[in-house]
Amino acid sequence: MGDVATARRGTNLPRMGDFNRSVIFDAIRRAPEGRSRVELVEMSGLSTQTVSNIARWLLEQELVVEAGKERAGIGKPRTLLRLNRTGMFAVGVHIDPAVMTFVVLDLVGGVVAHSRRRTPKANRPERVMALIHDGIEQLIADSEVPRDKIVGVGVAAPGPIDQERGTIVDPPHLVDWHRVPLRDALETSTGLPVLVDKDVTAAAVAETWAGGASGAGSFVFVYLGTGVGAGLVVHDELMRGVSGNAGEVGHIVTDPEGPVCWCGQRGCVAVTCTPQAMVEEAERAEVIPETRHAATLLRDARDVDAQFTRLCRVAAGGDAAAGDILNRAAEHTARAVAVLTNLLDVDRVVFGGPMWQRVSERYLERIPPHLDAFSATGALRRVPVVGTGVGDDVGAIGAACLVLERTFTPSAARLLLAH
């Protein structure tokens, strides 16, 4: 039975141990200014005694602190409970084909320490894993965070991932990786609980923990990295899908007349909206000079990254042909996003990922009108489009947030598993 595996996987990390505890903890974390016990009783529907017991447990665990008093009308002022920023930490690692990013996050999603390393070009798994381990240990040492306060390590990587085994399944840009047992190897070498998830999923979770207003409610997180992916959050809860691989949008057709994709269709997101597709179109049109790398499926990610920067710079300098390429990609992206927003009826669309900053101005201007035009509910409401509140390290921050999320967030799925 699939659920057995899911339940076993969950036991890697320390848990709140109780659904009600995570409900109360979650209510506190969503109110940076703090919440009183009375408010928590009203919000949760739990008894005063239960809330009081849970609050005491959270205080004992140093996960929350008492933070001042609030006077509400007549009567005794209420003591507010707030997350204890330094009560717990998590490490996040983002393995991007071009660069690896490491962060240590505190309990409120603040970055305590941060570092970057180039992803080695030779993709020998043992070497990459040794570098990841080294990056984690170095950063923990630099952060001066006590090891017993680190709740775990989250690793975000391009999907698909095999969550049950903690492996990245044949990532297209890491040529020699075939189901490398990443989670188990890192657990052994660091002695910390490790989880592995998709970078787009991590990014969406980062938005809910550290994105502020743009991370509340229901949204589609559109991740612009080496590929384009989507993270889906509905009513504050991440949609993972049954195998943890929800959000694969690469083969949504945005242009039926477009280039042939390796999946056999024409004009998929993968060949119309990705930086690699834009770069290759620009090279064919001689908008930017072609680099010595041949246009192949497994083109070096760093080369694409550099060429994409070049294309965006040329476009910003006023080159009409370069601008057209980016504008068409924006329109195609809007078509794909409209499929998701029509399907899910969300509050907003959030864009982010390592390639986002370079096109953010253009996309925030171009995508909303297209989205309105393609939206089934366009006559009723416009779906707002915003950039991430988390910044460029959203993948690594998200990986650490996944650890916090899995440890502390109530979810309907977990409630079912617990009974």
Ligand SMILES: [Zn+2]
């Ligand atoms: Zn395709």
